Amino acid sequence: VTTTEELVVEGLTVNYGGVSAVRSVGLTVPAGSAVGIIGANGAGKTSTLRAIMGLVPRSATTMRWGDLDLTKVPARDMVRHGVGYVPEGRHVFPGLTVEKNLLLGAYSRPWKAETKQALGEVYELFPVLGEMKGRLAGALSGGQQQMLSIGRALMCRPRLLLLDEPSMGLSPKLVAEILAVLQRLSSEGLSLLLVEQNAKLTFEATSTCLVVENGEVAMVGTSEELRHDPNVRRIYLGL
Numbered sequence: 001v002t003t004t005e006e007l008v009v010e011g012l013t014v015n016y017g018g019v020s021a022v023r024s025v026g027l028t029v030p031a032g033s034a035v036g037i038i039g040a041n042g043a044g045k046t047s048t049l050r051a052i053m054g055l056v057p058r059s060a061t062t063m064r065w066g067d068l069d070l071t072k073v074p075a076r077d078m079v080r081h082g083v084g085y086v087p088e089g090r091h092v093f094p095g096l097t098v099e100k101n102l103l104l105g106a107y108s109r110p111w112k113a114e115t116k117q118a119l120g121e122v123y124e125l126f127p128v129l130g131e132m133k134g135r136l137a138g139a140l141s142g143g144q145q146q147m148l149s150i151g152r153a154l155m156c157r158p159r160l161l162l163l164d165e166p167s168m169g170l171s172p173k174l175v176a177e178i179l180a181v182l183q184r185l186s187s188e189g190l191s192l193l194l195v196e197q198n199a200k201l202t203f204e205a206t207s208t209c210l211v212v213e214n215g216e217v218a219m220v221g222t223s224e225e226l227r228h229d230p231n232v233r234r235i236y237l238g239l
Ligand code: ATP
Pocket: 016, 019, 020, 021, 039, 040, 041, 042, 043, 044, 045, 046, 047, 048, 088, 197
């Protein structure tokens, strides 16, 4: 992947009826970089990602992906513009095979050779998915389903990948596997925006990080700075 676009968000706001979930959030994902958002349950992380994807009503003073004004792009077109999304909770199709799940991720790109190549890349990244390609997705473990969910998003060859809590519910060993995959994707030039409650994972997977509290950006800094910050250590790393 060679990403040249930058994601720039300013003044992003999401309201659900009377509930203010995201309040004037700003963030930048420079081309090819990995940015994290950490925060407690309900802080507004999921809403931020869904707002960028156009999946919830939102307003923003600026929301740009390269030259593209994202406030005008409907959710269904995001994939075509190179933005992939791995939703919270995986959402694989349990009654379909692993391979069918992956092929569904490629729906917008019907050219066979390219789909085949993308499939090969996903199996290379996640050998276990190749081994289990004929199995029903519902029969996979939680960690394997998470890999499938990431693999499905990669089938469209995104240049920016938004991930919502990929570590949720996974054992430390599987969290380490997910971290290795994120680091590899990042080293290959894919831009990442990672939302997590697992601050430790996030600091290792990203170079810049935001802390959100009550729908607002409470802190921003390099992941290295934040992991040494006394408040972050106490509240988010439990140290
Ligand atoms: P989680 O870790 O649970 O995903 P989060 O940081 O991603 O939390 P959000 O899911 O974005 O937080 O939620 C932010 C706030 O918006 C919370 O107060 C939540 O209760 C509220 N909220 C989220 N979705 C809706 C909705 N569809 N309708 C009403 N309120 C909502």
